Amino acid sequence: MRFHTLGCVLGLLVVGTGVADAQTLKVPVETFTLPNGLRVTVHEDHSAPLVAVNVWYHVGSGREVKGKRGFAHLFEHMLFQGSENVGDDQHFAIVQEAGGTANGSTNADRTNYFEMVPSNFLETALWLESDRMGFLLGPLSQAKLDNQRDVVKNERRQNYENRPYGMSFIRMGELLYPEDHPYHWPTIGYMDDLTAASVDDVKGFFSTWYNPNNASLVVAGDVKPADVKRLATKYFGDLKAGPAPPAVEPMPVTLTADKRDIVEDRVTLAQVSLGWHTVPAWSADDAALDVAAGILGQGKSSRLYQRLVYKEQAAQNINANHFSRERAGSFTVSATAREGFTLTQMEQAINEEVARLAKEGPTADEMTMAKNVTEAQSVYALQAVLGKADRINSYMTYRGKPDLFNEDVERVRKVTAADVQRVVQTYLSRPRVVLSTVPNGKREMAAAVAGVQP
Amino acid sequence: MKTINLIVGIVVAVAVLTGAAVAGAAAKLDRKVKPVPTATPAVGTPKIERAKLKNGLDVWVVERHELPMVTAVLQIRSGASVDGAQPGIAAMTASLLDEGTAKRNAIDFAVAQDLLGATLSASAFAEQSQVTLQTLSKNLGPALGLLGEMVAQPAFKADELERERKTRLQGLKQQKDVASTVADRVFNLVAYGEEHPYGRPASGTQASVAAITRDDIVSFYERYYRPNNSVLFVVGDVTLQQLVPQLEQGLAGWESKPLPADAAAVPAKPAAKPMAVYLVDKPGAAQSEIRIGQPGAARTVDPDYYALQVAMTALGGQFTSRVNLNLRERHGFTYGARSSITYRRGAGPLMASAGVFTAKTDSSLTEFLRELKDIRGSRPLSPEETDAARNSLVRGYPRRFETAEATIGVLGDLALYGLPDSEISNFLTQVGKVKPEDVTRVASQYIAPENLAVVVVGDLAKVRPGIEALNLGPISVLDSDGKPVVAQ
Numbered sequence: 001m002r003f004h005t006l007g008c009v010l011g012l013l014v015v016g017t018g019v020a021d022a023q024t025l026k027v028p029v030e031t032f033t034l035p036n037g038l039r040v041t042v043h044e045d046h047s048a049p050l051v052a053v054n055v056w057y058h059v060g061s062g063r064e065v066k067g068k069r070g071f072a073h074l075f076e077h078m079l080f081q082g083s084e085n086v087g088d089d090q091h092f093a094i095v096q097e098a099g100g101t102a103n104g105s106t107n108a109d110r111t112n113y114f115e116m117v118p119s120n121f122l123e124t125a126l127w128l129e130s131d132r133m134g135f136l137l138g139p140l141s142q143a144k145l146d147n148q149r150d151v152v153k154n155e156r157r158q159n160y161e162n163r164p165y166g167m168s169f170i171r172m173g174e175l176l177y178p179e180d181h182p183y184h185w186p187t188i189g190y191m192d193d194l195t196a197a198s199v200d201d202v203k204g205f206f207s208t209w210y211n212p213n214n215a216s217l218v219v220a221g222d223v224k225p226a227d228v229k230r231l232a233t234k235y236f237g238d239l240k241a242g243p244a245p246p247a248v249e250p251m252p253v254t255l256t257a258d259k260r261d262i263v264e265d266r267v268t269l270a271q272v273s274l275g276w277h278t279v280p281a282w283s284a285d286d287a288a289l290d291v292a293a294g295i296l297g298q299g300k301s302s303r304l305y306q307r308l309v310y311k312e313q314a315a316q317n318i319n320a321n322h323f324s325r326e327r328a329g330s331f332t333v334s335a336t337a338r339e340g341f342t343l344t345q346m347e348q349a350i351n352e353e354v355a356r357l358a359k360e361g362p363t364a365d366e367m368t369m370a371k372n373v374t375e376a377q378s379v380y381a382l383q384a385v386l387g388k389a390d391r392i393n394s395y396m397t398y399r400g401k402p403d404l405f406n407e408d409v410e411r412v413r414k415v416t417a418a419d420v421q422r423v424v425q426t427y428l429s430r431p432r433v434v435l436s437t438v439p440n441g442k443r444e445m446a447a448a449v450a451g452v453q454p
Numbered sequence: 455m456k457t458i459n460l461i462v463g464i465v466v467a468v469a470v471l472t473g474a475a476v477a478g479a480a481a482k483l484d485r486k487v488k489p490v491p492t493a494t495p496a497v498g499t500p501k502i503e504r505a506k507l508k509n510g511l512d513v514w515v516v517e518r519h520e521l522p523m524v525t526a527v528l529q530i531r532s533g534a535s536v537d538g539a540q541p542g543i544a545a546m547t548a549s550l551l552d553e554g555t556a557k558r559n560a561i562d563f564a565v566a567q568d569l570l571g572a573t574l575s576a577s578a579f580a581e582q583s584q585v586t587l588q589t590l591s592k593n594l595g596p597a598l599g600l601l602g603e604m605v606a607q608p609a610f611k612a613d614e615l616e617r618e619r620k621t622r623l624q625g626l627k628q629q630k631d632v633a634s635t636v637a638d639r640v641f642n643l644v645a646y647g648e649e650h651p652y653g654r655p656a657s658g659t660q661a662s663v664a665a666i667t668r669d670d671i672v673s674f675y676e677r678y679y680r681p682n683n684s685v686l687f688v689v690g691d692v693t694l695q696q697l698v699p700q701l702e703q704g705l706a707g708w709e710s711k712p713l714p715a716d717a718a719a720v721p722a723k724p725a726a727k728p729m730a731v732y733l734v735d736k737p738g739a740a741q742s743e744i745r746i747g748q749p750g751a752a753r754t755v756d757p758d759y760y761a762l763q764v765a766m767t768a769l770g771g772q773f774t775s776r777v778n779l780n781l782r783e784r785h786g787f788t789y790g791a792r793s794s795i796t797y798r799r800g801a802g803p804l805m806a807s808a809g810v811f812t813a814k815t816d817s818s819l820t821e822f823l824r825e826l827k828d829i830r831g832s833r834p835l836s837p838e839e840t841d842a843a844r845n846s847l848v849r850g851y852p853r854r855f856e857t858a859e860a861t862i863g864v865l866g867d868l869a870l871y872g873l874p875d876s877e878i879s880n881f882l883t884q885v886g887k888v889k890p891e892d893v894t895r896v897a898s899q900y901i902a903p904e905n906l907a908v909v910v911v912g913d914l915a916k917v918r919p920g921i922e923a924l925n926l927g928p929i930s931v932l933d934s935d936g937k938p939v940v941a942q
Contacts, residue, residue, distance in 0.1 A: 023522060023590070023592075047518075047520045048852055048855065048856050049495035049496070049497060049852050050852055050853065050856060084485070085485040085486050089774070089779065089783055092772075092773040092774045093774045093842065094488070096772050096773065096774050096842070096846045097841075097842045097845045097846055097849075098491070098845070098846075098849055099845065099846055099847075099848065099849025099850035099851070099852075099853070100849075100850065101850075101853070102773075116853070118491075118494070118495065118849050118850075118852060119495055120491040120492040120493060120494055120495055121491050121849075122492075123489035123490075123491070123492075124488065124489045124491060126489075127485070127488065127489050130485075131485060135485070146786070147783065147784075147786045148786075149786075150785075150786025150787075150811075151782055151783075151786050151788075151789060152789075153811070154741065154786070154787070154788050154789040154809070154810070154811055155789040157740035157741045157789075157809070157811065158741055158788075158789045158809045159789075161740035161741075162633055162739055162740045162741045162809065163632070164628070164631040164632060222495065234483060235483070238483065266631060266736075266738060266739075267628075267631050268627045268628055268630065268631055269624065269627070269628060299564065299568070300560065300561060300564035301561065301564040301565045301567075301568045306561055309621075310560065310561060310617070313617060313620055316621065316624050316625070316628070338620070338624050339624065339627075365565065365569065368569055369565070369568035369569055372568065372569060372570065372571035373568050373571045374571075375571055375590075376523075376570075376571025376572065376588075376589070376590050377571070379521055379522060379523050379590060380523060380588055382521055383521065383523075383856070383857040383858065384856060384857055385856065
């Protein structure tokens, strides 16, 4: 099983404690807040002459309004098109000539921007980030927006429309969440909505959300905290705070009955995905659900792999994932049926394995694997300074603390077999979404357990 | 005891002082002024320690004690390019290494890994096969034991082979759903020809994968998986002295033998072919996957290599390269366009690629071809573009050593291509010397516009008329395996 809980976790200094083989991740960070509300965290790591500069804005596609879905991500693209003191297309040019890399990404809850440059270019990176935080709108033009609109439409074509099973990922969100829920629509958005985005939308979104008091800056790497403090004050200190960002509250969802649907796609093998509602990230049952996902369907040691791929050789691949986000969580299990096998057989087997885990709970070995894999992955992820910076910002943005590395591992260490059994019983017995992806024109291949037709 | 080599920054910073120093926080910040970098930090190159095991295996160790973990990669210097008449056999052999050993079946092996929190995997690339291990240093002994089982005691049991065969046969069908994969596969075939080691698909064909027997796999393993055809790279929280006895134990029974003549062969560059267009139909596709290129260059220490690095960085190696600024940022045809040379022992492919909006397929081809031609002389790299590409490569060098896996990537190239250790620092001095005229020279030498292979995988009903109107050369329609489709 492979666990995705930790994505990447920080900690330069790792010391064996000698207690129960557990390793403590020591994470040196310093945090301060500028008068305008910008939170700044510094992590020193002098193992390579590199520095990562990473900015999170606490806004994502979940804040979009109907008719403008996909806008937050299109907006992200506009932050690479130049600002008042950084010329058009110069952001990437400056970073790359410095020997660095740069990118950004958007999801439903947040948008991030980051550079990794040689450490002597720290000031350059802070200058770039501060200019687009404070002075984006001057050089904004209809032509630049039109160009990035085309780019983003191509991103949607490449990553969803032209990718096998890509549209099913979008459909699962639409089925799980009601239309007004922030996780209903995909971050990439819809073509008509992208067409509708205007320059005024960019301006409004910027002044509402892209303010220092809705952002967190992390500088990690070959730097001294005093230098970062001086430079962060120099470049970000005079930016104006904006309206206080609204508090983010959980938006739990429950289904009252199962939902079944079919997506037709240019695929050879049919796939079925089951989805259930769970809990937001960091809530009490989050870690136990992560462990349950690993036991059911991550890697060759997982139950569904052993049964459907290895023993029965009926599935080409299987996967289980607990996708817990800021406002709600979902648990999905999918299986791709080989030729000669049906999606109904896949769904039946998934149901049986979920029921078995609910009835018997995990084995001692399964719990040991879950904990040891999590602990090891948490160390492996410490190698890359950019990943560390991003993880610090995740902790800061969602939890208000930069150094939750040990707590993140600890909550998995604390999960008991009884916890896993209980969360499977609690959450995976609820109504679910069953989504079948079938080759074009083959709707009869959809999963239909117990005579239930989609 | 060797000291760490220090490469002093070669990039001369254009450190022009901008007037008087800012006097305290009261001074108004002039944001128009781009900050000047501070002094270039010294770049340490990895200190490589070496040993040879009793069985002849070369072991290279780089100590890094910041984290309690160890990464190891066993490089076997033979990969898909020695598949010969059995495309896919290198890939299948590598996949089967962890699908059952003398001690345990595939599932038990996976469980043993996860109980340690270690990750082990094996795969075949064009010119090497490799086994990769990541483990906490506290578990290094048992983790190396698992690596040893995979390398020295794979069982290749018949039932595990049949299971792997089924997975691969279904996987080959699934590959046809993925336009980018089809485009890569067809490009290699048409650029090199199906007889060439770089032209055959590394994942095999339905016929070849169906026909490979257990004896074939065992024979492939016996011929190529030998200590004297391999190097083990280890980076992390371990010393050579600690490692060697554990390796002697873990790899016991794995012996050197004379290698086949083709084990690390250098395939000849195929004869140039006139420019031609190859189309694969994908009805309803939202994008066309484009591949344009030809056999390119081998990895050597010839000065051309460094000039080519600069040329390909400027042409298509990063976001601000010419092809991406043109096709994405100027025209909005694509989410991203790129070009590169994939270096090999022989002439690896030089290729430009993008997924483009169906309605802009012909326009995208025109722009790609324009860029491939222009850099040869009609619009040579300017001094500024050359500086930008050189600086990007030289200043970006420390990133190549940030993680253990990245470091092993650099070491792996030294071993695979027989380069001296000094190449790590030579790269910086050599790239620093490249001039615009060197770029023009190598671009015109290695890019031959009259010999390009052009592959488009897309909705042919929509894109074919536009492509025909470009009159690029003879057009063939192929299926997703690259076989000609008979005209109806």
